Amino acid sequence: MKHHRQVLTLHLPGRTGFVNITGDVAQAVAASSVQEGLCLVNSMHITSSVFINDDEEGLKADYLRWLEKLAPFSKGSDPATGGYLHNTTGEDNGEAHHKRQIMGREVVVAITRGKLDFGTWEQIFYGEFDGRRDKRVLIKIIGG
């Protein structure tokens, strides 16, 4: 069984945003020389996501607006006024932990004949909900 490990480092200038990392993952698959196998791609952080969807600007803006509605940002720590108890730790990212749960931590992608086995529009994204610092994405590939 072959295996390959690679870590991407991302640094988004704002709190939130999406980065298409499909090319980086495809390069890791090529470097692995795995022909048939599975490729795990996960955020190593708990306020960001890795997910698969369409690379379309309107959709990305829709997602951010929607996530803000489902888990609104608040610096506060009082749930009665929209705050998060998590913020009593001194953090202000309580809501980012919630957005990450909606969008997911990881994707597992099939590798077939040495390539990511994708449908037409599938693209892998890193989703940031508490940026402005270095974050890491783990790529782990196993197969033959």
Add this chain to the structure above:
Amino acid sequence: MKHHRQVLTLHLPGRTGFVNITGDVAQAVAASSVQEGLCLVNSMHITSSVFINDDEEGLKADYLRWLEKLAPFSKGSDPATGGYLHNTTGEDNGEAHHKRQIMGREVVVAITRGKLDFGTWEQIFYGEFDGRRDKRVLIKIIGG
């Protein structure tokens, strides 16, 4: 390491609906002759899901009603009136991309002694949020 790949094609007559694909996945596992391994099942599309839950009619109706509440259908593209920017591309499926994120893209299931290693009520579903055309589900199995 053994590997096996299979694609299911589904065509739902309406916009939304759920199809139990457990039997198809079980057949793919049998065809793979893998005794111990992992089975990835994912939608190859970005407006549909693969997920595991209960095969119960009431629950399926509950899910559709709930998803409609979390991400209501709109043909519009103006967020101020409930539309999705994604729909400015000429699509009317902005909300389907959101429903898919809630229900997920994929499941990974253990294979033990040649069979899907499931709890009592676990069943694999394809969840459609923008149907009325052919869609594909990928099954990728690796193991020994």
Add this chain to the structure above:
Amino acid sequence: MKHHRQVLTLHLPGRTGFVNITGDVAQAVAASSVQEGLCLVNSMHITSSVFINDDEEGLKADYLRWLEKLAPFSKGSDPATGGYLHNTTGEDNGEAHHKRQIMGREVVVAITRGKLDFGTWEQIFYGEFDGRRDKRVLIKIIGG
């Protein structure tokens, strides 16, 4: 290819709660003697989740409050009054099937040099939404 299977049994005294199972999964990885591979951890039930996030008490309370807002508990079966059709089966856990979809069924974690390949704050949780009885979590490890 090596493989290893282990089942954890959990029994939460209340309807809902979170249990950090990272230590149990790490022990399974050690027992597997897999150095490089993938570790699947999934709930074998359809009203509970396995997910990765921060082991922080405030956040856990935030999650429960948030999930209750997204999918409120009701014993009723009439959607017009907040009930779930699923409850017409005699169950009262319709909402638990919804909470589970938000938090997810499973995680897949990389194994590198014989250990869970984690970011600093990643911890694996069992999330219960319909407790007061024995529930099972499956750990399946493959690799070399």
